[in-house]
Amino acid sequence: MDIIIKIANLSKIYANGYQALDNVSLDIRRGEILALLGPNGAGKTTLISAICGLVTPSSGTVTVDGFDNIKQYRQSRERIGLVPQELTLPTFDKVWNTVAFSRSLFGKKSNKALIDQLLKDLSLFDKKDNEVRMLSGGMKRRVLIAKALSHEPKILFLDEPTAGVDVNLRKDMWKIINKLREEGVTIILTTHYIEEAEEIADRVGVINDGKLLLVDDKKNLMQKLGKKQCIIELKNAIDRIPETLSDYHLELAQAGKRLVYTYSTVADGTGITALLQAMSSTGLSMKDLQTKQSSLEEIFVNLVEAEA
Ligand SMILES: Nc1ncnc2c1ncn2[C@@H]1O[C@H](COP(=O)(O)OP(=O)(O)O)[C@@H](O)[C@H]1O
Ligand SMILES: [Mg+2]
Numbered sequence: 001m002d003i004i005i006k007i008a009n010l011s012k013i014y015a016n017g018y019q020a021l022d023n024v025s026l027d028i029r030r031g032e033i034l035a036l037l038g039p040n041g042a043g044k045t046t047l048i049s050a051i052c053g054l055v056t057p058s059s060g061t062v063t064v065d066g067f068d069n070i071k072q073y074r075q076s077r078e079r080i081g082l083v084p085q086e087l088t089l090p091t092f093d094k095v096w097n098t099v100a101f102s103r104s105l106f107g108k109k110s111n112k113a114l115i116d117q118l119l120k121d122l123s124l125f126d127k128k129d130n131e132v133r134m135l136s137g138g139m140k141r142r143v144l145i146a147k148a149l150s151h152e153p154k155i156l157f158l159d160e161p162t163a164g165v166d167v168n169l170r171k172d173m174w175k176i177i178n179k180l181r182e183e184g185v186t187i188i189l190t191t192h193y194i195e196e197a198e199e200i201a202d203r204v205g206v207i208n209d210g211k212l213l214l215v216d217d218k219k220n221l222m223q224k225l226g227k228k229q230c231i232i233e234l235k236n237a238i239d240r241i242p243e244t245l246s247d248y249h250l251e252l253a254q255a256g257k258r259l260v261y262t263y264s265t266v267a268d269g270t271g272i273t274a275l276l277q278a279m280s281s282t283g284l285s286m287k288d289l290q291t292k293q294s295s296l297e298e299i300f301v302n303l304v305e306a307e308a
């Protein structure tokens with residue numbers, strides 16, 4: 001296995017004493033798309049910042065393509081493109097210039113064709129002479145992506161790339177990510193949306209409370225985590241779940257007015273049809289029905305309980 005980033009026993013305690021990373025070890029494979037999945041405050045941005053050399057770890061080491069990310073910062077950093085979570089941009093610069101300038105910071109020869117192509121891929125080309133400060137939030141995010149890619153990095157980090165992003169940008173982003181993966185670029189993205197990890201990643205790492213709980217191929221993880229709930233509102237409240245429905249392991253909620261059925265999204269059938277038939281022959285009438293993906297919070301609770 002060709003490992004491009006090796007993270008060994010990485011911990012970070014911030015100056016105020018808060019431990020944001022707790023002994024994280026992780027091998028990132030060359031060419032993969034890895035999603036780091038975790039709720040707000042889990043430590044995702046801290047982890048990315050520590051890999052990119054922007055946050056000094058309290059202990060542990062990171063090697064990027066064979067280079068220690070602190071002792072050999074320059075070699076390590078030039079392999080990395082980072083699209084930060086926050087919109088941080090020089091305001092008066094023009095779009096084309098700010099992207100070209102990013103490239104020059106890494107000592108790369110100027111390359112007009114490359115910058116033009118990047119701006120085209122990101123639907124920014126007609127804005128190339130606009131001042132960045134005049135752009136909308138979505139356009140600014142596109143500029144950040146172009147800047148991150150301007151020096152042709154082997155590794156791309158995207159920190160919460162689609163939080164608050166419109167559908168068009170999301171689509172463009174997935175197109176670019178696919179193109180980069182075909183070119184062999186390794187992509188690491190953070191997200192708190194399980195659907196997003198599901199959509200794009202080869203592997204998923206689950207991070208919570210500064211700890212990497214597990215890393216697994218997406219398929220395996222979805223089998224473990226992919227649960228949905230079907231919520232059935234009853235016409236009339238009931239005191240207890242009828243014996244005849246015991247196979248479905250239902251929960252009774254909302255003072256007997258609601259039945260909650262949890263099923264796996266990876267099983268062959270959902271069992272909902274059979275449940276509704278069983279309900280009807282038991283004489284229970286349904287008022288309404290909705291399904292929802294189990295939330296990440298619930299998944300974490302399950303995971304943490306399972307690990308304990
Ligand atoms: N500079 C800092 N000083 C103290 N605590 C911080 C600092 N930066 C982040 N934290 C805390 O560390 C935890 C992890 O933050 P972060 O890595 O941004 O999480 P995520 O990106 O997963 O939302 C949070 O509780 C956050 O408040
Ligand atoms: Mg973050």
